[in-house]
Amino acid sequence: MYFFKRLIVIVLVQLLIFSFIFTLFVFSFNQRREVSKNQSKALASVIAEQASNYFEENDNNFSSKDFFNFLDNQIGVQKLTNAFNVNPPELLAVYFRTDIMKGIVNAGTDDNLNKDDNSPFNKTNKFFFNNKYVAIKPFFIGSSDKPYGVVRIETSNIPILTEVLYNNGIFYMLLFLILNNQAFLFYLWTKKKKSLDVDTGYLKESSLGSIKIMHKLLGDVIQDHKVPGTQKNNPANVLNIDDKK
Protein backbone atom coordinates (compact mmCIF):
# COMPACT_ATOMS: atom_id res chain seq x y z
CA MET A 1 0.00 0.00 0.00
CA TYR A 2 2.90 2.30 0.83
CA PHE A 3 4.52 1.72 -2.57
CA PHE A 4 1.18 2.05 -4.34
CA LYS A 5 0.66 5.46 -2.76
CA ARG A 6 4.15 6.49 -3.82
CA LEU A 7 3.48 5.30 -7.38
CA ILE A 8 0.26 7.33 -7.53
CA VAL A 9 2.11 10.45 -6.36
CA ILE A 10 4.84 9.92 -8.98
CA VAL A 11 2.25 9.48 -11.75
CA LEU A 12 0.42 12.63 -10.65
CA VAL A 13 3.63 14.65 -10.59
CA GLN A 14 4.56 13.39 -14.07
CA LEU A 15 1.08 14.27 -15.36
CA LEU A 16 1.43 17.75 -13.91
CA ILE A 17 4.79 18.21 -15.62
CA PHE A 18 3.47 16.88 -18.94
CA SER A 19 0.42 19.14 -18.80
CA PHE A 20 2.67 22.14 -18.17
CA ILE A 21 4.87 21.26 -21.16
CA PHE A 22 1.79 20.58 -23.29
CA THR A 23 0.42 24.02 -22.39
CA LEU A 24 3.66 25.58 -23.57
CA PHE A 25 3.47 23.56 -26.79
CA VAL A 26 -0.13 24.63 -27.46
CA PHE A 27 0.82 28.24 -26.78
CA SER A 28 3.69 28.09 -29.32
CA PHE A 29 1.49 26.28 -31.82
CA ASN A 30 -1.31 28.85 -31.54
CA GLN A 31 1.15 31.71 -31.90
CA ARG A 32 2.55 30.20 -35.09
CA ARG A 33 -0.95 29.41 -36.37
CA GLU A 34 -2.06 33.01 -35.93
CA VAL A 35 0.88 34.14 -38.07
CA SER A 36 -0.14 31.62 -40.71
CA LYS A 37 -3.76 32.82 -40.59
CA ASN A 38 -2.70 36.42 -41.14
CA GLN A 39 -0.49 35.35 -44.04
CA SER A 40 -3.38 33.44 -45.62
CA LYS A 41 -5.72 36.43 -45.26
CA ALA A 42 -3.13 38.74 -46.79
CA LEU A 43 -2.55 36.34 -49.67
CA ALA A 44 -6.30 36.00 -50.27
CA SER A 45 -6.53 39.81 -50.54
CA VAL A 46 -3.66 39.91 -53.03
CA ILE A 47 -5.13 37.11 -55.16
CA ALA A 48 -8.59 38.76 -55.04
CA GLU A 49 -7.06 41.98 -56.32
CA GLN A 50 -5.33 40.09 -59.13
CA ALA A 51 -8.57 38.22 -59.91
CA SER A 52 -10.42 41.55 -60.26
CA ASN A 53 -7.77 42.76 -62.70
CA TYR A 54 -7.81 39.51 -64.66
CA PHE A 55 -11.58 39.17 -64.99
CA GLU A 56 -12.04 42.80 -66.00
CA GLU A 57 -9.90 42.03 -69.04
CA ASN A 58 -10.94 38.40 -69.67
CA ASP A 59 -14.59 38.30 -68.68
CA ASN A 60 -15.71 35.82 -71.32
CA ASN A 61 -12.52 33.95 -71.86
CA PHE A 62 -11.67 32.27 -68.59
CA SER A 63 -9.18 29.47 -68.36
CA SER A 64 -7.70 28.21 -65.11
CA LYS A 65 -4.34 27.67 -66.79
CA ASP A 66 -4.34 31.23 -68.15
CA PHE A 67 -5.27 32.62 -64.74
CA PHE A 68 -2.54 30.57 -63.07
CA ASN A 69 0.02 31.88 -65.58
CA PHE A 70 -1.34 35.39 -65.03
CA LEU A 71 -0.75 35.00 -61.29
CA ASP A 72 2.68 33.57 -61.94
CA ASN A 73 3.56 36.58 -64.08
CA GLN A 74 2.07 39.13 -61.69
CA ILE A 75 3.19 37.71 -58.33
CA GLY A 76 5.25 34.61 -59.02
CA VAL A 77 4.30 31.27 -57.52
CA GLN A 78 7.87 30.76 -56.30
CA LYS A 79 7.60 33.97 -54.26
CA LEU A 80 4.27 32.79 -52.87
CA THR A 81 5.85 29.57 -51.68
CA ASN A 82 8.88 31.29 -50.18
CA ALA A 83 6.71 33.82 -48.35
CA PHE A 84 4.89 31.05 -46.47
CA ASN A 85 8.04 29.04 -45.76
CA VAL A 86 6.68 26.29 -43.48
CA ASN A 87 3.11 25.78 -44.56
CA PRO A 88 2.36 27.17 -47.98
CA PRO A 89 -1.32 27.20 -49.01
CA GLU A 90 -2.34 23.87 -50.43
CA LEU A 91 -5.32 24.90 -52.50
CA LEU A 92 -6.18 28.20 -54.09
CA ALA A 93 -9.73 28.23 -55.42
CA VAL A 94 -11.54 30.83 -57.49
CA TYR A 95 -15.32 30.43 -57.51
CA PHE A 96 -17.80 32.64 -59.35
CA ARG A 97 -20.80 34.06 -57.60
CA THR A 98 -23.15 32.57 -60.21
CA ASP A 99 -21.82 29.05 -59.54
CA ILE A 100 -22.16 29.49 -55.78
CA MET A 101 -25.70 30.85 -56.06
CA LYS A 102 -26.77 28.03 -58.39
CA GLY A 103 -25.45 25.50 -55.88
CA ILE A 104 -22.92 24.06 -58.31
CA VAL A 105 -20.15 24.54 -55.81
CA ASN A 106 -20.11 25.05 -52.06
CA ALA A 107 -17.48 27.63 -51.16
CA GLY A 108 -18.14 27.66 -47.41
CA THR A 109 -19.61 31.16 -47.60
CA ASP A 110 -22.78 32.84 -46.39
CA ASP A 111 -25.27 34.74 -48.56
CA ASN A 112 -23.00 37.78 -48.76
CA LEU A 113 -20.10 35.59 -49.89
CA ASN A 114 -18.24 36.12 -46.65
CA LYS A 115 -16.67 33.22 -44.83
CA ASP A 116 -19.09 31.04 -42.89
CA ASP A 117 -17.12 29.78 -39.88
CA ASN A 118 -19.71 27.12 -39.12
CA SER A 119 -19.63 25.58 -42.57
CA PRO A 120 -18.29 22.00 -42.55
CA PHE A 121 -16.44 22.83 -45.77
CA ASN A 122 -14.11 25.02 -43.73
CA LYS A 123 -13.18 22.35 -41.23
CA THR A 124 -11.20 19.14 -41.27
CA ASN A 125 -10.83 17.44 -37.93
CA LYS A 126 -7.77 15.28 -37.54
CA PHE A 127 -5.58 14.64 -34.47
CA PHE A 128 -8.43 16.00 -32.28
CA PHE A 129 -8.39 19.53 -33.68
CA ASN A 130 -9.41 21.45 -36.79
CA ASN A 131 -6.24 21.29 -38.86
CA LYS A 132 -7.42 23.32 -41.82
CA TYR A 133 -7.58 27.07 -42.07
CA VAL A 134 -9.61 28.65 -44.85
CA ALA A 135 -9.28 32.30 -45.87
CA ILE A 136 -12.04 33.63 -48.13
CA LYS A 137 -12.02 37.00 -49.85
CA PRO A 138 -14.68 38.20 -52.31
CA PHE A 139 -13.54 40.11 -55.39
CA PHE A 140 -15.39 42.73 -57.43
CA ILE A 141 -15.37 43.88 -61.02
CA GLY A 142 -15.69 47.55 -61.89
CA SER A 143 -18.04 49.48 -59.65
CA SER A 144 -20.39 46.58 -58.96
CA ASP A 145 -21.75 46.29 -55.43
CA LYS A 146 -22.09 42.56 -55.61
CA PRO A 147 -18.96 40.42 -55.65
CA TYR A 148 -18.10 38.70 -58.91
CA GLY A 149 -16.67 35.74 -57.08
CA VAL A 150 -14.55 34.63 -54.16
CA VAL A 151 -10.97 33.60 -53.66
CA ARG A 152 -10.64 30.72 -51.23
CA ILE A 153 -7.30 29.60 -49.79
CA GLU A 154 -6.92 26.37 -47.83
CA THR A 155 -3.94 25.92 -45.55
CA SER A 156 -3.09 22.89 -43.45
CA ASN A 157 -1.97 23.34 -39.85
CA ILE A 158 -0.16 20.00 -39.66
CA PRO A 159 3.18 21.40 -40.94
CA ILE A 160 3.03 23.98 -38.12
CA LEU A 161 2.53 21.20 -35.60
CA THR A 162 5.58 19.31 -36.79
CA GLU A 163 7.63 22.49 -37.10
CA VAL A 164 6.93 23.51 -33.50
CA LEU A 165 7.86 20.01 -32.33
CA TYR A 166 10.99 20.01 -34.50
CA ASN A 167 12.19 23.38 -33.22
CA ASN A 168 11.29 22.94 -29.56
CA GLY A 169 11.65 19.18 -29.01
CA ILE A 170 14.97 19.46 -27.16
CA PHE A 171 13.66 22.38 -25.11
CA TYR A 172 10.63 20.35 -24.02
CA MET A 173 12.87 17.41 -23.12
CA LEU A 174 15.20 19.61 -21.07
CA LEU A 175 12.23 21.20 -19.37
CA PHE A 176 10.91 17.76 -18.53
CA LEU A 177 14.23 16.78 -16.93
CA ILE A 178 14.58 20.08 -15.04
CA LEU A 179 11.05 19.94 -13.70
CA ASN A 180 11.59 16.36 -12.57
CA ASN A 181 14.77 17.47 -10.85
CA GLN A 182 12.93 20.30 -9.16
CA ALA A 183 10.17 17.94 -8.06
CA PHE A 184 12.79 15.63 -6.52
CA LEU A 185 14.48 18.54 -4.71
CA PHE A 186 11.10 19.64 -3.42
CA TYR A 187 10.49 16.13 -2.16
CA LEU A 188 13.85 16.15 -0.32
CA TRP A 189 13.06 19.56 1.17
CA THR A 190 9.69 18.53 2.50
CA LYS A 191 10.69 14.99 3.54
CA LYS A 192 9.91 14.42 7.24
CA LYS A 193 12.41 12.72 9.51
CA LYS A 194 11.27 9.36 10.87
CA SER A 195 10.26 9.45 14.53
CA LEU A 196 12.79 7.76 16.84
CA ASP A 197 11.90 4.41 18.34
CA VAL A 198 12.37 4.41 22.12
CA ASP A 199 13.92 0.93 22.21
CA THR A 200 16.33 1.28 19.28
CA GLY A 201 17.17 4.99 19.57
CA TYR A 202 18.94 6.33 16.54
CA LEU A 203 19.88 2.88 15.23
CA LYS A 204 18.56 1.82 11.87
CA GLU A 205 17.03 -1.57 11.26
CA SER A 206 20.03 -2.68 9.22
CA SER A 207 22.38 -1.71 12.06
CA LEU A 208 20.23 -3.61 14.49
CA GLY A 209 20.60 -6.73 12.40
CA SER A 210 24.38 -6.57 12.42
CA ILE A 211 24.46 -5.80 16.16
CA LYS A 212 22.28 -8.86 16.79
CA ILE A 213 24.76 -11.02 14.86
CA MET A 214 27.68 -9.50 16.78
CA HIS A 215 25.81 -10.09 20.02
CA LYS A 216 25.29 -13.72 19.11
CA LEU A 217 28.98 -14.20 18.23
CA LEU A 218 30.13 -12.58 21.46
CA GLY A 219 27.69 -14.75 23.39
CA ASP A 220 29.16 -17.85 21.76
CA VAL A 221 32.72 -16.73 22.61
CA ILE A 222 31.76 -16.11 26.25
CA GLN A 223 30.02 -19.45 26.39
CA ASP A 224 33.17 -21.18 25.08
CA HIS A 225 35.28 -19.61 27.80
CA LYS A 226 32.82 -20.71 30.47
CA VAL A 227 33.04 -24.39 29.45
CA PRO A 228 36.02 -26.07 31.31
CA GLY A 229 38.79 -27.82 29.34
CA THR A 230 38.21 -25.89 26.18
CA GLN A 231 41.93 -25.03 25.78
CA LYS A 232 42.92 -28.69 25.87
CA ASN A 233 40.68 -29.46 22.97
CA ASN A 234 42.54 -27.04 20.65
CA PRO A 235 43.02 -28.59 17.24
CA ALA A 236 46.63 -29.05 16.04
CA ASN A 237 46.42 -26.49 13.26
CA VAL A 238 45.45 -23.63 15.59
CA LEU A 239 48.36 -21.56 16.86
CA ASN A 240 48.02 -20.32 20.41
CA ILE A 241 50.12 -17.25 21.16
CA ASP A 242 50.13 -17.96 24.90
CA ASP A 243 51.77 -21.36 24.33
CA LYS A 244 54.77 -19.75 22.56
CA LYS A 245 55.51 -17.61 25.57
Place this chain on the structure above:
Amino acid sequence: MNFFRILFTVAIIFSFVSCERLQTKPGVDFLGPVLEVVGEEGKLGYTGKVINNSDKKLTNVLVRYIAKNKDGKIIEAITIPLIGTKGLVILKGEIVDFSFILRSETKNVFNKQLTLDYIE
Protein backbone atom coordinates in the same frame (compact mmCIF):
# COMPACT_ATOMS: atom_id res chain seq x y z
CA MET B 1 28.46 4.90 -10.90
CA ASN B 2 24.90 6.09 -10.63
CA PHE B 3 25.90 9.38 -12.25
CA PHE B 4 27.20 7.57 -15.36
CA ARG B 5 24.08 5.45 -15.52
CA ILE B 6 21.90 8.56 -15.48
CA LEU B 7 24.15 10.24 -18.06
CA PHE B 8 23.87 7.18 -20.31
CA THR B 9 20.08 7.08 -19.95
CA VAL B 10 19.76 10.79 -20.72
CA ALA B 11 22.00 10.41 -23.78
CA ILE B 12 19.76 7.61 -25.09
CA ILE B 13 16.62 9.67 -24.48
CA PHE B 14 18.13 12.69 -26.24
CA SER B 15 19.06 10.62 -29.26
CA PHE B 16 15.38 9.75 -29.67
CA VAL B 17 14.19 13.32 -29.17
CA SER B 18 16.30 14.88 -31.87
CA CYS B 19 13.12 15.30 -33.97
CA GLU B 20 15.15 15.00 -37.18
CA ARG B 21 12.51 12.78 -38.69
CA LEU B 22 9.98 15.61 -38.42
CA GLN B 23 12.01 17.65 -40.89
CA THR B 24 10.73 17.15 -44.41
CA LYS B 25 13.27 15.60 -46.74
CA PRO B 26 13.91 17.23 -50.10
CA GLY B 27 11.98 15.59 -52.89
CA VAL B 28 9.21 16.72 -55.18
CA ASP B 29 6.94 19.48 -53.94
CA PHE B 30 4.09 21.55 -55.25
CA LEU B 31 5.44 24.88 -56.42
CA GLY B 32 2.97 27.27 -54.89
CA PRO B 33 -0.67 26.47 -54.35
CA VAL B 34 -2.74 24.31 -56.68
CA LEU B 35 -5.41 26.38 -58.40
CA GLU B 36 -8.97 25.04 -58.28
CA VAL B 37 -11.71 26.46 -60.47
CA VAL B 38 -15.14 25.47 -61.67
CA GLY B 39 -14.97 24.89 -65.42
CA GLU B 40 -17.52 25.67 -68.09
CA GLU B 41 -19.32 22.34 -67.62
CA GLY B 42 -19.54 22.89 -63.89
CA LYS B 43 -16.76 20.42 -63.11
CA LEU B 44 -13.81 21.12 -60.86
CA GLY B 45 -10.51 21.72 -62.63
CA TYR B 46 -7.04 21.82 -61.12
CA THR B 47 -3.85 23.46 -62.32
CA GLY B 48 -0.50 23.46 -60.60
CA LYS B 49 3.24 23.13 -60.81
CA VAL B 50 5.60 20.59 -59.29
CA ILE B 51 9.33 21.09 -58.65
CA ASN B 52 12.07 18.52 -58.05
CA ASN B 53 13.88 19.89 -54.98
CA SER B 54 16.12 16.88 -54.51
CA ASP B 55 19.67 16.55 -55.83
CA LYS B 56 18.73 13.51 -57.92
CA LYS B 57 16.63 12.92 -60.98
CA LEU B 58 13.32 11.30 -60.11
CA THR B 59 11.22 8.92 -62.16
CA ASN B 60 7.54 8.11 -62.12
CA VAL B 61 6.45 11.24 -60.31
CA LEU B 62 2.71 10.96 -59.80
CA VAL B 63 0.09 13.45 -58.68
CA ARG B 64 -2.61 11.64 -56.77
CA TYR B 65 -5.99 13.23 -56.13
CA ILE B 66 -8.73 11.80 -53.96
CA ALA B 67 -12.19 13.35 -53.71
CA LYS B 68 -14.52 12.31 -50.90
CA ASN B 69 -18.19 12.99 -50.30
CA LYS B 70 -19.69 14.25 -47.05
CA ASP B 71 -19.81 10.71 -45.65
CA GLY B 72 -16.07 10.37 -46.12
CA LYS B 73 -16.39 7.88 -49.00
CA ILE B 74 -14.09 8.17 -51.99
CA ILE B 75 -16.06 9.24 -55.03
CA GLU B 76 -13.17 9.82 -57.39
CA ALA B 77 -9.45 9.07 -57.43
CA ILE B 78 -7.10 10.29 -60.11
CA THR B 79 -3.43 9.50 -60.67
CA ILE B 80 -1.52 11.61 -63.18
CA PRO B 81 2.06 10.84 -64.23
CA LEU B 82 4.14 13.98 -64.62
CA ILE B 83 6.02 14.30 -67.87
CA GLY B 84 9.12 16.45 -67.96
CA THR B 85 11.53 17.35 -70.74
CA LYS B 86 13.04 13.83 -70.55
CA GLY B 87 9.74 11.99 -70.43
CA LEU B 88 8.89 10.32 -67.12
CA VAL B 89 12.24 11.39 -65.65
CA ILE B 90 12.10 14.70 -63.77
CA LEU B 91 15.52 16.32 -63.62
CA LYS B 92 16.98 18.11 -60.61
CA GLY B 93 15.33 21.52 -60.20
CA GLU B 94 12.93 20.93 -63.10
CA ILE B 95 9.44 22.43 -62.91
CA VAL B 96 6.56 20.49 -64.47
CA ASP B 97 3.01 21.73 -65.02
CA PHE B 98 -0.07 19.58 -64.55
CA SER B 99 -3.80 20.05 -64.92
CA PHE B 100 -6.84 17.80 -64.79
CA ILE B 101 -10.63 17.97 -64.57
CA LEU B 102 -12.85 15.86 -62.34
CA ARG B 103 -15.75 13.82 -63.69
CA SER B 104 -17.75 13.92 -60.46
CA GLU B 105 -20.40 16.49 -59.75
CA THR B 106 -18.79 19.46 -58.03
CA LYS B 107 -21.46 19.75 -55.36
CA ASN B 108 -20.74 16.18 -54.22
CA VAL B 109 -17.05 16.86 -53.58
CA PHE B 110 -16.70 17.55 -49.90
CA ASN B 111 -13.11 16.72 -49.08
CA LYS B 112 -10.06 16.85 -51.36
CA GLN B 113 -6.63 15.37 -50.97
CA LEU B 114 -3.66 16.04 -53.26
CA THR B 115 -0.42 14.13 -52.78
CA LEU B 116 2.80 13.50 -54.67
CA ASP B 117 4.51 10.16 -55.09
CA TYR B 118 7.75 9.23 -56.84
CA ILE B 119 10.55 6.68 -57.24
CA GLU B 120 14.16 7.81 -56.73
